[in-house]
Amino acid sequence: MSYETINLIDVSKTFDDTLVLDNINLYIRRNEFLTLLGPSGCGKTTTLRIIGGFEEPTTGKVLFEGKDITHVPPYKRKVNTVFQRYALFPHMNVEENIAFGLNIKKISKNIIEEKVKNMLGLVNLRGFEKRTVDSLSGGQQQRVAIARALVNEPEVLLLDEPLGALDLKLRKGMQIELKNIQQKLGITFVYVTHDQEEALTMSDTIVVMNEGHIQQIGSPIDIYNEPKNAFVADFIGESNIVNGIMIEDYVVDFGGYIFRCLDSGFGEKEKVDVVVRPEDIKLVPPEQGMLKGRVLSVIFKGVHYEMMIESNGIIWKVHSTLMEPVDTIVGINIFPDDIHIMKKVMVS
């Protein structure tokens, strides 16, 4: 058995002459929690549907444990899906919904009953066996959908924005629960979301997608700390992205100051994108700052203040636990660790 459960090889997909996926190459490891992250229309759901068998790639191959399953219909794949908006069967009660897959496999009644019961326990819905689907809250329907998929003991569980319809508090709770279930059962999860925070919280691996391309694959920490390009930096967390020029290795000019940085290997005088996280900008008295700026606005965000600070024609977003009043002149320091240099992406 291979170490990789699913392999997408050179997968492209077009719908009515629109290219939705452009040459996707991706492998999914056994038992990992992998998240496809990106804005709507980036191709993440299409990728999931290709793995589930609901779409066939226009070109390319899908491998499952090394075997080509590109043209295998969904009902013959060892993969189950939790759909956006759940897609529970409205004319069946909770128990019948969960038992649907088992009934097809012609397993004995007793075993089915046993398994359904265990599943209801796992998703905290004991006692809901005979309830109709309509009488459940969104969160409960969500749990039924998860139970209905998991009861079939799939090798891989696909989840298409499963928490999208829930309110914030419920969503946070379900994130933790899902992660627990995944770890408890040791199943590979492939999770689609546009919520970067959700992705960072739950995933072992994040695949950032945009316009049918994979932008970056990595662990949450890698993706947050070392975004590969300006799109990823901007999409994952908040960022200041400014134009800069590499003077030489480890020296970059942006925002009206020449900073030391940790990046090298760029061409001399190459134009680059410089990414700085708002929380990495340190405010100091004006005479100690590398840059001087004036506070334009202050918003209280709970844990920190968000300040917009203008300096040499650039507006910096700064997060700080200390508030500087509007119109104060402050000093800005950015240290080499916190400067991320990226090659300019040619945006069409």
Place this chain on the structure above:
Amino acid sequence: MMRHLKRLYIGIVFFFLYAPILILMIFSFNKSRYMSKWDGFSLKWYADLFSDRDIMSALYYTLLIAVLSTIIATVIGLITAIGIHDMNKLGKGIMVNISYLPILNPDIVTGISLMMLFVFMKLELGFLTLLLAHITFNVPYVIFSILPKLRQMNKHLYEAALDLGATPFYAFRKVILPEIMPGVVTGMILAFTLSIDDFVISYFTTGAGVSNLSIIIYSMARVGIKPTINALSTLLFISVLLLLLIVNKRTSNNNGKEKVI
């Protein structure tokens, strides 16, 4: 004052709607054979009805045609509706309009064109052509009863069933069909009623020896209206009414169940 006016208005509406049927039903129990006077209560026209061989044969054909055309039109309409539902936008638009045309087409045109088609195909006008004609005009009604139900259905239900291991046919039987069943039943009842009801198209597409009730009533009426026609109409009316009541009860039960629990 306003309340009384409202009641009066409703009363008048219902009077005009139901008075003709009421009069027809009352006179089906009239002893006299004339509509002008009431001679006392009698069931003899009902007895006549069941001993009249022409009428009984027409009843037999009416029901047989209605049942067969309903079943066949439902199957065809169901398959067609699912096909249309799965089409892309352009194809769907074209198919919906093409299917709608027969509903808008005047019966007389449908009737004559079907007759000409049958003659052209050298089919002898009779039971088969009558059945074919009824299937033809029933199919669009079935399609348009089912299409809205398909549209209401969560489009991922079918995929969810496949995902859980159901073959396409199993998914259709266990998931899609129960979801759209109310539409299918509505379509069936509509088709059955229209088939029993139809005169114009039947008149042109049937042949010697095969008449349905409306044709018999028409030919009897040309000679002079006998109270047997009243009796027959009363029975038809009551059967259709019962059918509708049953369906109403069924659907309201279903709705209630969903809401209460």
